[in-house]
Amino acid sequence: DVKVTQSSRYLVKRTGEKVFLECVQDMDHENMFWYRQDPGLGLRLIYFSYDVKMKEKGDIPEGYSVSREKKERFSLILESASTNQTSMYLCASSRQGADTGELFFGEGSRLTVL
Amino acid sequence: SQQGEEDPQALSIQEGENATMNCSYKTSINNLQWYRQNSGRGLVHLILIRSNEREKHSGRLRVTLDTSKKSSSLLITASRAADTASYFCAGGGGGSYIPTFGRGTSLIVHP
Incomplete structure (x- = not known):
């Protein structure tokens, strides 16, 4: 069964903190x-x-940056979290070369910045 | 990008009724995809229709595509309470296409 996994379903962070959201497919x-x-x-x-x-x-x-050091992992980085970055974050992947471009999504990471 | 925009934004029906959602897009596409999202979860691919197709069926789902109007519709027949979710469309293609989504249609099916 194909899978996209996001490391955290729920996070609570404080303003100014550095936040990493991990995604693996x-x-x-x-x-x-x-x-x-x-x-x-x-x-x-x-x-x-x-x-x-x-x-x-x-x-x-x-307000965001990303890192992709390995093919299976794509990380989203919030260098200094702010309250307006409180949101649901969704990671997705797709195959190149396929004629569909169908996306596979993770379950999402709900981030709250206080 | 291949932006999809769904209409209506919200739809409330009784179990057993049919639900119709519409999608408009702006640029040429190779295919049009519909996704479903249960509350608080990720999106799940439902059905794809290619640009050379006009209609496609999958179970209780029926999708149409009108490339001249750059529009698509998703029909869910005999709706069930479990169909309650948000539905999104996105234009697609092969290779490295960039899928973008609209605000979605929020469907509520009352038992």
Whole structure:
């Protein structure tokens, strides 16, 4: 059974803390994505990666960075968390070369910044 | 990016009724995908329709695609309370396409 695993389902952090959100996929997918989801705004793309050590900015990259040192792992980093980064974060992956581009999502990480 | 925008934003129906959700997108696509999200969970792929198809069925799901209008619809027949979820569409393609989603349609099916 294919799987995308996000390390933490729920996190509570304080303003100014550094936050790491980890995502691991076991499908050998090349593409990985980080979205945030907020009520009334839908899913917004933060960063994505097509390959190891590659990263591209999405629609809302400000305040975030990413790391992809291994193919299966894509980390989202909040260098200095702020209250407006309280949100649900969703990781997804997909295969390059497939003609569908079907996304596989993790269960999400709900982050609260106090 | 291949943005999808769903309509209506919210839909409330009784069990047994049909639910229809619509999706519009802006650019050319190779396929159109629908996803479902249960409350507080990740999205799950439901069904895909390719750009050269007009209609596709899967169980109680029926999807249509009109590439001339850049629109798609998802019909859930004989809805069940367990169908209560949010539904999203996204335009897709192969390779390194960038999927983007709209706000989704929140469906509530009352028992």
